[in-house]
Amino acid sequence: MAEIRLERISKTYAGGKAPAARDVSLAVADGEFMVLLGPSGCGKTTLLRMLAGLEYPDTGRITIGDREVTDLPPRQREIAMVFQSYAVFPHMTVFDNVAFGLRMRKQPADQIKPRVERAAELLQLEPYLGRYPSQLSGGQRQRVAVARAIVMEPSVLLMDEPLSNLDALLRLQFRAELKKLVQDIKTTTVYVTHDQVEALSLGDRIAVMRQGEIVQVAEPMVVYDRPTTEFVGSFIGNPPMNFLRGSVSRDNGHARVTIGSEALTAPTALAEAVGDNVLVGIRAENIEARAEAPSGGANGAGHALAGETVVVEPLGSHLLITAAIGGQQLKVVTRTDFPTGPGRPIWLYPEEDKIRWLRPDTGAAVQV
């Protein structure tokens, strides 16, 4: 077990236009499960491969434990890795596959056997130890790949989209199993994925990446609730966070944000923090929808936004409503018995403390 430090890592592939990593720094604590999340081509896999020693950074330092490993080959790094394609050796039995790393390190045979059996037991592979990978299902092959990694008792466990080749049902099942397994063995883990649900469910922390840079590093619920940029808010969550364009005005000591013909009260400091315009970020489940007009005139209106229902999608556990406010669309989640339909008016009440205010030019969140 060990902590990982990436310090100012930059890397541009030969012939590559944009850098795959630009000035990336990241610290992963001992025993932590860190997820690198981002769209394809954001540099997350490159970062993992540099940790593994399969690529080398142009500049920067990588430390595992108290050892600098920046220029060391993979076999001197005390790491183990689970590949996206599994990369389970087809010409070896499951036992030989799991034992591979220990044999390469010249462990005595009488120590290899119990360790392989223990790893096989953890991943429920005991009945298959004598089989060849081609005789196993995709899910079982992935288990072999994981067993081959954990049997090494590595300082750091690296996983490159390990669930992406499994079908949906199996992915769900193995995800929970993987989480329990990694919790039990307490190995520092770096896990790459483009699937935000996987990231939220597995990670102790998530590092969201985009175009070779880390945009936000935080616990899953913080990344979800308080994205620091528009990109993070729209990449994480299903549906993505709503972003509405509004203009800021001052109204006897209070800041107001106008969206179309509707207005929201805003923190007073907002007017100073941004200019005339602002992006209002709010998640679909943090908006309360009502089918009737608020009673009691101006003060009862609070910060209700009047709009119109455009689409209603029943999703089993809830309704997903697309509503329009002053020409801008947003998604709202309601109970399945919510009475509405296309063309009918709807009143929306965003939860004040869940609103994110962002700069429209940079997409960066404003702290108010």
Place this chain on the structure above:
Amino acid sequence: MQRQVALERDTALDAPAPPARGRRTVLTPYYLLAPTLLFLAVFFAWPMFQALILAVQDNGRFSLGPLQRMADDVLFWEAIRNTILLTLIVVPAQVVLALIMSLLLVSGLRGAGLFLYAWAIPLGISDLAAGVVWLSIFNDRGYLNSALAGLGLGQTGFSFLSYEHPVSMFLAVAVAETWRATALVMVILLAGLQVIPKDYAEAAEVFGATTWQRIRHVTLPMLRPSLQVALIIRTILAFQAFAVVVALVGRNLPVMAEEAYRWYGDLRNPSVAAAWALLIMVFSLVNTVIYLRALRVRDEQLA
């Protein structure tokens, strides 16, 4: 008729893959195979059959005479011994060299592509031309002797190809043969290496394998099908070694294919020549069976 059409539609909807759509579809693969089969029949099966007939007849009657005459010849055992010895030296040397070359080519070293073209040159040169090139190197006044003289090692020139120096003569032939056909093995192995996904090599590295361990435990086992093909083709060709030998040392080093040629041309006895051809074929067959068994890849071990 109507009824049948309706039925067919129904099955088409139910069954996931309905391939049988009449005679035409069933026969298509055979039409496609026909040209190849015709070619093989005319240019391979028929001559082979003729050679067999030729080898067991004397003046139009069935006879084991030609086989007897072949076996009784003074050069019979020498030709066989030379051919086998040449094969035993050349084929392993070629496989090792070709393996090193193809591993270097896939290692991603700078300029590897250039080496591929340079190493493939012998593929484009005829056997005889290759033999002549090596003759200009190894003969009494050849490049090798000039180079040795230039280095101050023996001013007189050494007759590498003379029957008085059987070892150097044999080695010169082996070197020329190796040079000529290593590229063929390399191309086969390179193709095999290129289809092995890079992930396996990376997994081996991550799990602690040194370069040698990776080649020994991962690359070579996964390359086995290609090695098998390369060995079979190369060994069969080695049994047929002819033009390079003739160009370099002529009759000083009798080999099997050369004997067939001698009996057919100089001694005007097509029957004994056919007997030699048959013997070469038997060698090739036996050898192929051995390779197929020794390097067999079990189905479950394929990726």
